[in-house]
Amino acid sequence: MIKLPGLIDPHVHVREPGQTHKEDWDTATQSALAGGITTILAMPNTKPPIFDSATLDIALRAAKQNARCDYGQFIGAGPHNADLLPALANRAVGLKMYLDSTFGELRLDDMTLWTPHFEKFPKNFPLVLHAESRTMAAGILFAAIYDRPVHIAHISLREEVLLIKAAKEKGIKVTCEVCPHHLFMTKDSPLPQEEGARANGRKEVRPRLATKEDVDALWQNLAVIDCFATDHAPHTLTEKDSDNPPPGFPGLETALPLLLTAVSESRLTIPDIIEKMFTNPKKIFNLPEQPETYVEVDENAAYEIKASEQFTRCGWTPFEGWKVKGKIRKVVLRGKTAFEDGKIFAEAGYGRNIRG
Amino acid sequence: MIKLPGLIDPHVHVREPGQTHKEDWDTATQSALAGGITTILAMPNTKPPIFDSATLDIALRAAKQNARCDYGQFIGAGPHNADLLPALANRAVGLKMYLDSTFGELRLDDMTLWTPHFEKFPKNFPLVLHAESRTMAAGILFAAIYDRPVHIAHISLREEVLLIKAAKEKGIKVTCEVCPHHLFMTKDSPLPQEEGARANGRKEVRPRLATKEDVDALWQNLAVIDCFATDHAPHTLTEKDSDNPPPGFPGLETALPLLLTAVSESRLTIPDIIEKMFTNPKKIFNLPEQPETYVEVDENAAYEIKASEQFTRCGWTPFEGWKVKGKIRKVVLRGKTAFEDGKIFAEAGYGRNIRG
Numbered sequence: 001m002i003k004l005p006g007l008i009d010p011h012v013h014v015r016e017p018g019q020t021h022k023e024d025w026d027t028a029t030q031s032a033l034a035g036g037i038t039t040i041l042a043m044p045n046t047k048p049p050i051f052d053s054a055t056l057d058i059a060l061r062a063a064k065q066n067a068r069c070d071y072g073q074f075i076g077a078g079p080h081n082a083d084l085l086p087a088l089a090n091r092a093v094g095l096k097m098y099l100d101s102t103f104g105e106l107r108l109d110d111m112t113l114w115t116p117h118f119e120k121f122p123k124n125f126p127l128v129l130h131a132e133s134r135t136m137a138a139g140i141l142f143a144a145i146y147d148r149p150v151h152i153a154h155i156s157l158r159e160e161v162l163l164i165k166a167a168k169e170k171g172i173k174v175t176c177e178v179c180p181h182h183l184f185m186t187k188d189s190p191l192p193q194e195e196g197a198r199a200n201g202r203k204e205v206r207p208r209l210a211t212k213e214d215v216d217a218l219w220q221n222l223a224v225i226d227c228f229a230t231d232h233a234p235h236t237l238t239e240k241d242s243d244n245p246p247p248g249f250p251g252l253e254t255a256l257p258l259l260l261t262a263v264s265e266s267r268l269t270i271p272d273i274i275e276k277m278f279t280n281p282k283k284i285f286n287l288p289e290q291p292e293t294y295v296e297v298d299e300n301a302a303y304e305i306k307a308s309e310q311f312t313r314c315g316w317t318p319f320e321g322w323k324v325k326g327k328i329r330k331v332v333l334r335g336k337t338a339f340e341d342g343k344i345f346a347e348a349g350y351g352r353n354i355r356g
Numbered sequence: 357m358i359k360l361p362g363l364i365d366p367h368v369h370v371r372e373p374g375q376t377h378k379e380d381w382d383t384a385t386q387s388a389l390a391g392g393i394t395t396i397l398a399m400p401n402t403k404p405p406i407f408d409s410a411t412l413d414i415a416l417r418a419a420k421q422n423a424r425c426d427y428g429q430f431i432g433a434g435p436h437n438a439d440l441l442p443a444l445a446n447r448a449v450g451l452k453m454y455l456d457s458t459f460g461e462l463r464l465d466d467m468t469l470w471t472p473h474f475e476k477f478p479k480n481f482p483l484v485l486h487a488e489s490r491t492m493a494a495g496i497l498f499a500a501i502y503d504r505p506v507h508i509a510h511i512s513l514r515e516e517v518l519l520i521k522a523a524k525e526k527g528i529k530v531t532c533e534v535c536p537h538h539l540f541m542t543k544d545s546p547l548p549q550e551e552g553a554r555a556n557g558r559k560e561v562r563p564r565l566a567t568k569e570d571v572d573a574l575w576q577n578l579a580v581i582d583c584f585a586t587d588h589a590p591h592t593l594t595e596k597d598s599d600n601p602p603p604g605f606p607g608l609e610t611a612l613p614l615l616l617t618a619v620s621e622s623r624l625t626i627p628d629i630i631e632k633m634f635t636n637p638k639k640i641f642n643l644p645e646q647p648e649t650y651v652e653v654d655e656n657a658a659y660e661i662k663a664s665e666q667f668t669r670c671g672w673t674p675f676e677g678w679k680v681k682g683k684i685r686k687v688v689l690r691g692k693t694a695f696e697d698g699k700i701f702a703e704a705g706y707g708r709n710i711r712g
Contacts, residue, residue, distance in 0.1 A: 111493065111515040115522075137467065138493030141519075144500055145526045159467040163497075166471075170501045 002270060006038030006293035006333060008281040009252060010128075010177060011153055011229035014040070016062050017055075018047025023234040023313045025066035026348050030311035031232070031252040032069045033339040033346060036295040036328045037277075039287060039354060040069060040232075040252075041093050044076035049105050051076040056088055060353060067351030068344065069333060070290060074128065076106040082116035091355055093285055094126035096153075100135045101206055111138065118146040126151050126285055132207050136160055140167050140174050149173035151284055154231050156182040156207040158217035165224045175284050177229035178218055180255045181205060181318060183262075186212050191318055201245030202318060205233070222272065226280045230255045234314030250312045254305055254319045260297060260326025287354050292335040301327035311344065358626060362394030362649035362689060364637040365608065366484075366533060367509055367585035370396070372418050373411075374403025379590040379669045381422035382704050386667035387588070387608040388425045389695040389702060392651040392684045393633075395643060395710060396425060396588075396608075397449050400432035405461050407432040412444055416709060423707030424700065425689060426646060430484065432462040438472035447711055449641055450482035452509075456491045457562055467494065474502040482507050482641055488563050492516055496523050496530050505529035507640055510587050512538040512563040514573035521580045531640050533583035534574055536611045537561060537674060539618075542568050547674055557601030558674060561589070578628065582636045586611045590670030606668045610661055610675045616653060616682025643710050648691040657683035667700065 009032060015023040023031075032040045042059065044050035050059045050073060059073050072093030075085060085095065097117060098106045108114060121127060128151045131139040136152055140163070143150040155161055155176045167174050187209040191202045203209065218225065233248025240246070256277075262268040281287070305319045331339040338346035365388060371379040379387075388396045398415065400406035406415045406429060415429050428449030431441055441451065453473060454462045464470055477483060484507045487495040492508055496519070499506040511517055511532045523530050543565040547558045559565065574581065589604025596602070612633075618624040637643070658681045663673045687695040694702035 111490065112518055115518070134467065134490045134494040137497045138490040141493045141497040141500065141523070144497065144528075145519075145522050162468055162471070163501075166501050167497070172500075 001329070002297050002299050004036065004274060004295040004297060005278045006290050006295060006331070007036050007256065007277040008039045008041070008287065009037045009230050009232065009255070010041045010227055010281045010285060011231045012040040012042050012252065013231070013233045013248065014042045014046070015234060016046065017058050021313070022236060025063050026068065027311060027313040028232070028252070029066070029068040029071065029351055030344045031250070033331050033333070033344060034311050034328065035253040036256040036297065036331055037252060038069050038290055038293055038295070038331065038333045038338070039071065041072045041074060041285060044074045044096050045098065045102065045106055049076045050074070051078050051081050051105055052084060053088055056091060060091065063351065063353065064349065066348045068338065068346040068348055069351045070354055071351055072285065072287070072354040077108060077117045078105050079108060079113050082120050085117070086120055086122055089122045089125045092125070093355060094128055095121045096128045097130070099129055099131040099139055102130065114142055118142050118148065123148050124286070128153055133157060133159060137163055140164070140172060143174055144172045149175065152176040154179050154182065154207055154229065156210045156214060158214045161217055161221045161224050165221060168224065175226040175280070176224070177227035178225050179229055179231045180251060180258045181249050182207070182210060183215065183218055184258055185209050185318070186215050192320055201242065202240045202316070204240070204245045204247040205249050206247040219267065222268070225276060226284060228255060228259065228273070228276045234312050236314055237316045240316065249318045250310070250314050250316070252312065253310045254317055256297070256328060257305065257324040257326050258319065260299060261324045264299065264325040290334060293333050295328060296330040298327045298329050300325070303327055309342070357685070358653050358655050360392065360626070360630060360651040360653060361634040362646050362651060362687070363392050363612065363633040364395045364397070364643065365393045365586050365588065365611070366397045366583055366637045366641060367587045368396040368398050368608065369587070369589045369604065370398045370402070371590060372402065373414050377669070378592060381419050382424065383667060383669040384588070384608070385422070385424040385427065385707055386700045387606070389687050389689070389700055390667050390684065391609040392612040392653065392687055393608060394425050394646055394649055394687065394689045394694070395427065397428045397430060397641060400430045400452050401454065401458065401462055405432045406430070407434050407437050407461055408440060409444055412447060416447065419707065419709065420705065422704045424694065424702040424704055425707045426710055427707055428641065428643070428710040433464060433473045434461050435464060435469045438476050441473070442476055442478055445478045445481045448481070449711060450484055451477045452484045453486070455485055455487040455495055458486065470498055474498050474504065479504050480642070484509055489513060489515060493519055496520070496528060499530055500528045505531065508532040510535050510538065510563055510585065512566045512570060514570045517573055517577045517580050521577060524580065531582040531636070532580070533585035534581045535585055535587045536607060536614045537605050538563070538566060539571065539574055540614055541565050541674070542571050548676055557598065558596045558672070560596070560601045560603040561605050562603040575623065578624070581632060582640060584611060584615065584632045590668050592670055593672045596672065605674045606666070606670050606672070608668065609666045610673055612653070612684060613661065613680040613682050614675065616655060617680045620655065620681040646690060649689050651684060652686040654683045654685050656681070659683055665698070
């Protein structure tokens with residue numbers, strides 16, 4: 001039995017408000033606890049997005065009522081809200097900026113729209129960037145110019161990890177996270193697909209699954225990677241197998257088993273997991289202590305990943321059938337057994353806002 | 357009569373080798389002299405591109421034989437030539453990196469391909485980047501990380517000039533140039549078109565003509581702009597009016613008259629022109645003195661721009677019919693009258709390599 005601290009997932013799409021047929025605060029936090037995660041940081045691109053006082057209230061009210069693990073809520077940077085966000089900063093975990101691939105109220109096409117957020121959002125709260133490839137480089141330049149830290153979400157490419165390495169060596173304040181699916185899958189990994197469904201709908205994820213060279217570069221540069229994050233992005237199987245499959249994978253319940261399996265294969269160490277799923281995210285996002293909180297895993301328990309045994313509402317996993325080694329036995333959160341042997345014991349509303 | 361120094365155009369497509377039906381060293385340098393320009397810096401994306409010792413020889417041999425004004429030749433960064441370019445640096449004016457929109461041997465898609473050039477090209481020679489918008493920001497980050505100056509070619513957007521301003525204020529070593537067509541035209545400017553030709557073929561240029569807001573931002577931030585450059589990119593009218601019009605405008609003979617017209621309208625000053633077409637490019641590209649060299653312009657002479665009176669081989673101008681005020685009367689290059697009252701007097705071969 002290995003004892004880990006309560007883990008932190010800095011990148012979770014809870015889907016509430018707006019898309020609770022995929023997930024909500026109740027199911028997302030059950031899924032987190034079952035995955036050994038006692039704090040989730042929720043992304044703001046819900047429907048509506050969390051991007052002003054009223055929408056932040058909606059999210060925090062739902063979380064307060066239904067969350068079973070601790071949580072923080074990101075607010076989203078939009079083209080018109082830079083002036084009003086600083087007043088909301090201390091109720092949120094930080095600011096999320098969608099600099100690539102997002103439409104609607106959080107779209108920030110023109111770099112001049114980035115500037116007021118970099119200038120105005122309080123410097124003691126993190127800026128998290130969805131920014132791929134050259135856009136990521138642009139975001140890091142903004143960090144250098146405005147002399148404030150940025151955290152790059154879900155890097156997946158060799159060029160990204162190598163540029164972050166060079167920027168860190170230069171002293172630029174940049175941190176980053178990698179998702180398990182970008183560590184354990186390539187664009188050529190087969191994913192199960194329903195017969196008659198649109199080809200590769202289940203494989204759709206952003207950033208896309210990358211090449212073997214990209215995956216190898218991530219593993220070779222683990223020291224550059226500050227956090228593991230799931231980018232838990234649940235969609236139903238009906239949606240994934242439709243003509244217009246939305247991008248995203250669930251990931252809360254599979255991250256730790258996959259990483260423990262890598263430990264069993266000597267590709268990773270337990271201290272790596274603690275550093276990247278506890279120490280670093282706690283520091284980067286300035287999270288409070290969780291007293292009497294820990295996770296017990298049986299590092300020798302081998303099993304097969306099955307969506308049917310998961311708590312996420314979406315009902316599938318891209319890792320279906322994968323054989324893993326390392327099972328989460330028990331999660332204690334603030335003195336209370338929150339999960340044990342496949343059952344959730346924390347009640348809806350037990351979770352606390354990390355900025356509460 | 358105003359006397360100016362011999363002007364420098366740091367961005368010229370001579371089209372030789374490979375496309376001499378559009379232009380060659382003889383006609384390009386006649387066009388330059390008629391425009392008051394006594395030094396042109398030639399871009400390397402010819403056919404073949406200038407990207408190794410053999411191709412550099414081809415370009416320099418043609419230039420030596422036919423250039424009528426002084427010149428420098430850029431070499432082009434490719435995915436495989438970073439190791440061999442340092443040995444060629446002192447025969448070239450600098451390194452041109454195509455980080456956007458170019459195909460073939462000079463394509464540098466992946467940012468990991470930029471790194472060896474930033475690391476290896478001698479630091480006392482300039483790096484010029486074709487890099488728009490976010491790619492430009494990425495290029496500036498590389499300048500910051502590798503602590504060497506970059507010069508951004510033909511900026512056209514508000515977001516670009518404002519980001520360069522911020523980067524300069526931060527102390528990052530970046531300079532930039534703007535083309536007259538991006539100062540005097542917007543995407544809505546009408547361009548004459550032959551009947552039956554593909555709509556807007558003549559308007560094709562990269563970077564594209566921008567919005568009025570972009571143009572206004574360039575004028576409002578003239579202090580940020582280090583150089584005026586023509587990006588003289590001649591194509592024949594047959595090509596421009598074809599189904600697949602290549603992007604590019606000729607510009608050598610129209611730049612100075614257009615800028616002098618702006619002076620007559622009090623939008624610009626003569627010292628601005630001297631700074632951005634002589635002092636700054638001379639410094640950025642480390643160009644030698646041209647003794648006994650000057651340009652005489654009649655600041656009061658009004659005339660109409662006509663392609664039929666130009667020396668460029670391409671046979672058209674996007675400014676056809678524009679009324680300008682300020683005419684180039686005489687150009688003296690190293691003691692010799694090279695151009696006077698519409699006639700070229702410098703002979704083919706009179707021009708010298710600025711790295712000679």
